[in-house]
Amino acid sequence: MSAPDAPREVDPWRFTGSFLAGLLSRMIPAQPAWTSIPWTPVRKPLSRSRVALLSTAGLSMKGDPPFDMELERRSPMRGDPSWRRLRADATSASVEANHLHIDTGYLLRDLNVALPLDRLRELVAAGEVGAMADTHYSIMGYQGNDTSTLERESAPAIAEAMRREEVDLALLVPV
């Protein structure tokens, strides 16, 4: 079990291995590359808020088109930039996972390791969270060197779908 510990800074490279740590840390500037960060104030307490989850695990409901891994196998600098809707009752048995950068075996045994729908339902039942959205979302996290479709098409479409369902808070869960 993971146990809470004294406050300390999270080591982002603890589990990555040195090759990936070197690769990723070289992409990150020493100073912020941005000049501003968007901000929407939280309007309600958590206990009255509707929460939606968004995973980067390449999840799709069985029967829906899966994320396309052949694109990345042919062109390693590209990744499927599309998005999928997931039902609130999705489980590891009802989803497919396509992501070439992680071992998806864990979430296919227990979806909550990456998309904690059961845990969210429990917090709603306990009154800690107001409601869970009927729809949750997935993208596939690896986008290679072109994030334009994800940023200009998929992310705005997900945001619009959340607004239509009157989602108050979105928890984004990269894998």
Added chain:
Amino acid sequence: MGLVARVIEAAGVPTVTLDMIWAYQNLVGMPRVAAIEHPFGRPLGDVGDAGTQRAVLRAALAVFERAKAPGHVEHLPFRWHEEPSETKWHPAEPSPIIALLKRRRGEPGAADR
């Protein structure tokens, strides 16, 4: 995911990103980050560990109520139950980009790690 957080936040839905690589913050500028020291693929906790999954979810959601300004990074106090040397998260085959980079570095057949 940072780019997606920015777009959703800008569209009017507050976001928290539960992030293992919170160091990306300088690259992308996420509105609210809950940093977690867990291996790739299992950000909430291990298979069947509902207690940790619930505690991590609760801690990440609490960041919505604590963050008062954009760019808030909160370090969650969870420790993974295995040492890195015994934690397996890699795919069975190296991803195409990792395989390509390792071939370029002259490591044919090198594992994805």
